[in-house]
Every structure is written in structure tokens, then in C-alpha cells.
Amino acid sequence: MPVWITVVFVLLVVTSIVAILMRRGGGRGFGSIDAASGFVDGTLTVTGVGAEGAADKDGRRYCTVSGTILGPQTAPTDVYGHLVLGATEPSPGVGTDLPVVYRPGKVESSWRFGALG
Incomplete structure (x- = not known):
């Protein structure tokens, strides 16, 4: 399997994990209460x-x-x-x-x- 496929897969997994954590309030500004x-x-x-x-x-x-x-x-x-x-x-x-x-x-x-x- 080419190396670039593994790199793309790892980047997708890391990006997904970061997005989930930010959505749950782990990131600054995410999960806060506002009028929106x-x-x-x-x-x-x-x-x-x-x-x-x-x-x-x-x-x-x-x-x-x-x-x-x-x-x-x-x-x-x-x-x-x-x-x-x-x-x-x-x-x-x-x-x-x-x-x-x-x-x-x-x-x-x-x-x-x-x-x-």
C-alpha cells in the first residue's frame, strides 16, 4: 500500500477526533451557551x-x-x-x-x- 494513503487516513482520523472534541466543549468557544x-x-x-x-x-x-x-x-x-x-x-x-x-x-x-x- 502506498505511504500517501496511510498518511491521508491518519489525517482524516485525527481531524475527526479534533472535531468531536471541539463539538463537545473541549475547544475554546465550542460548547458554550450563547444567543445563537x-x-x-x-x-x-x-x-x-x-x-x-x-x-x-x-x-x-x-x-x-x-x-x-x-x-x-x-x-x-x-x-x-x-x-x-x-x-x-x-x-x-x-x-x-x-x-x-x-x-x-x-x-x-x-x-x-x-x-x-
């Missing part, structure tokens, strides 16, 4: 906070929050999720507004903490 991916900004108003556990070895603390998401293109939607806090971040309290992003029409299954941009 159909997400919009909203606000989660905290209605309940679960008990925090002790900090892990990196100083992170985990707590469960429940609340209502308000935003454009959606009716108020009740959700819950887990929030990771740094060692110096205060725990959210009832009534705290947190930024979230979500896909309109799929708020319950697509929302995440954060903001676009």
Missing part, C-alpha cells in the same frame, strides 16, 4: 434553599435551591437545581435573584445558572 444556540437570559427568584454540606477539599460548597424563573418568552416556571459556591461566596437566601439562561419552551429541562455574553 437558542438560549435567552432570565432570572431565578429563590424560594427555597436546602442545607449546605461541608466544603470539599477545594473549598467548594454545594446547595440545592428552588425558585421561579422569569424571563422573556416564558411564563413563570418553578424549578430546582444545585448551586456550587466558592469558599467566600455567600449562600443565596429566599428572595435572592440569580441570573439564568434557558431555551424558550423548554425551561424545566434546559435552564442553567449564568448569563449570556
Whole structure:
């Protein structure tokens, strides 16, 4: 078999692997949430906070929050999720507004903490 065929095959395999990794969020800018991916900004108003556990070895603390998401293109939607806090971040309290992003029409299954941009 000619050497050039082997080289082309190896290049195709490497290119495919790189494309898959970048698509899954391994590359810079890929896998991020932006307006082009159909997400919009909203606000989660905290209605309940679960008990925090002790900090892990990196100083992170985990707590469960429940609340209502308000935003454009959606009716108020009740959700819950887990929030990771740094060692110096205060725990959210009832009534705290947190930024979230979500896909309109799929708020319950697509929302995440954060903001676009």
C-alpha cells in the first residue's frame, strides 16, 4: 500500500477526533451557551434553599435551591437545581435573584445558572 494513503487516513482520523472534541466543549468557544444556540437570559427568584454540606477539599460548597424563573418568552416556571459556591461566596437566601439562561419552551429541562455574553 502506498505511504500517501496511510498518511491521508491518519489525517482524516485525527481531524475527526479534533472535531468531536471541539463539538463537545473541549475547544475554546465550542460548547458554550450563547444567543445563537437558542438560549435567552432570565432570572431565578429563590424560594427555597436546602442545607449546605461541608466544603470539599477545594473549598467548594454545594446547595440545592428552588425558585421561579422569569424571563422573556416564558411564563413563570418553578424549578430546582444545585448551586456550587466558592469558599467566600455567600449562600443565596429566599428572595435572592440569580441570573439564568434557558431555551424558550423548554425551561424545566434546559435552564442553567449564568448569563449570556
